Amino acid sequence: MANQCGWRRWASMFASVSLVMGATTMGFALQPRLARADARKQPISVKIVVVAMFEPGADTGDAPGELQTWVERDHLNRVYPVPGAFHVARMNDAGELAIVTGQGTAHAAATIMALGLDPEFDFTHAYWLIAGIAGASPDRASLGSAVWARWVVDGDLGYEIDAREIPPSWTTGMVPLQHAHPFEEPVDALPGQVFALNAGLTQWAFEQTRGITLPDSARLAEIRGHFNGASAQKPPMVLMGDEVSSSTYWHGDRMDAWAMAWMRYFTHGAGSFVTTAMEDTGTLESLSQLATAGQVDWQRILVLRTVSNYDRQPLGVDAATSLAYQNVSRFGAYLPSIASAYTVGHAVVEKLIAGWSVYRDHPPSTTADGATAPETGPR
Numbered sequence: 001m002a003n004q005c006g007w008r009r010w011a012s013m014f015a016s017v018s019l020v021m022g023a024t025t026m027g028f029a030l031q032p033r034l035a036r037a038d039a040r041k042q043p044i045s046v047k048i049v050v051v052a053m054f055e056p057g058a059d060t061g062d063a064p065g066e067l068q069t070w071v072e073r074d075h076l077n078r079v080y081p082v083p084g085a086f087h088v089a090r091m092n093d094a095g096e097l098a099i100v101t102g103q104g105t106a107h108a109a110a111t112i113m114a115l116g117l118d119p120e121f122d123f124t125h126a127y128w129l130i131a132g133i134a135g136a137s138p139d140r141a142s143l144g145s146a147v148w149a150r151w152v153v154d155g156d157l158g159y160e161i162d163a164r165e166i167p168p169s170w171t172t173g174m175v176p177l178q179h180a181h182p183f184e185e186p187v188d189a190l191p192g193q194v195f196a197l198n199a200g201l202t203q204w205a206f207e208q209t210r211g212i213t214l215p216d217s218a219r220l221a222e223i224r225g226h227f228n229g230a231s232a233q234k235p236p237m238v239l240m241g242d243e244v245s246s247s248t249y250w251h252g253d254r255m256d257a258w259a260m261a262w263m264r265y266f267t268h269g270a271g272s273f274v275t276t277a278m279e280d281t282g283t284l285e286s287l288s289q290l291a292t293a294g295q296v297d298w299q300r301i302l303v304l305r306t307v308s309n310y311d312r313q314p315l316g317v318d319a320a321t322s323l324a325y326q327n328v329s330r331f332g333a334y335l336p337s338i339a340s341a342y343t344v345g346h347a348v349v350e351k352l353i354a355g356w357s358v359y360r361d362h363p364p365s366t367t368a369d370g371a372t373a374p375e376t377g378p379r
Helices: 002-040 070-074 107-115 199-209 218-224 253-266 281-293 320-325 334-354
Strands: 047-051 078-080 089-091 094-100 126-135 146-148 151-154 193-196 237-242 242-245 274-276 301-310
Touching: 047 334, 089 218, 107 199, 126 281, 126 320, 126 334, 146 199, 146 334, 151 253, 151 281, 193 281, 199 237, 199 301, 199 334, 218 253, 242 253, 242 281, 253 274, 253 320, 274 301, 301 334
Parallel strands: 047 094, 047 126, 126 301, 146 237, 151 242, 242 274
Antiparallel strands: 078 089, 089 094, 126 274, 146 301, 151 193
């Protein structure tokens, strides 16, 4: 009797093990089938990605950040969670997708990499439009202006000593990595420190938008009157100009002079500093890596920054006081710059989508004199 009970116990255990092993074997057998089923699902073809950097509230219905106007006016009503990204992606039926990266280069790099690797989407032919607000030199641009960049240079990578301790012969405490003093030759940029965008595509975007009249106002004119830069008194305009990208929000006359020199140094004089922003080298580094992996086309990237504030103090105000004013927008143009980013950026988005039968396979390209430029290869 005892032996029979023991046998039944072993038989029951064997049956349980067999059942588990069978289920496990079935699971292994099903996995390839599920994988094949997933493989049959076609990813969504994206025509253009609008990259915004921040949205302080909801995506619709409240005070706008960089995303909201795009969502509301372009009807980006299809919402896609993106694992690992700072924000969901939003899309419409025309092939336009938008996402918010989060502020700073780290957030931007992580979000764009997550989006670029998401199997939900096909970015093979997609154009990328970074469209957000920025600071600018009053020597080069006016408040509310829209600026297309050909060069983006990182302003974080480097050595730095406190300005109160720099030698008398130095103009800045910022020193390029692997060098001993500011702007030492030869220039030795690290990977991810200097990004040269497709000049022909950027020129084309500028040509499509240079005639757009951006609204001026008595309020903007009053703010401009506090500055003496060469472009400070001009109404908002569309122009070409390059960007220093830094997660550090710097401010003041001396920092403005550093940024101009930093841009000239790392681009061998080819770049002309106009705007300063906080995310774009992170975004561009991820896009560069994704391009190397064959996920995106590096030649289809545009950077548009619009001027929400000047990067230095107004007349009669020291840099520290002026920096404090940035938080309350006393000398700023936040809403006009948000509007300019959409007005100018959307004109390009509209043309790319309308001409998709051509632009899907052949990026538009124009030289500075208006002639069609030859397509360039990856950089």
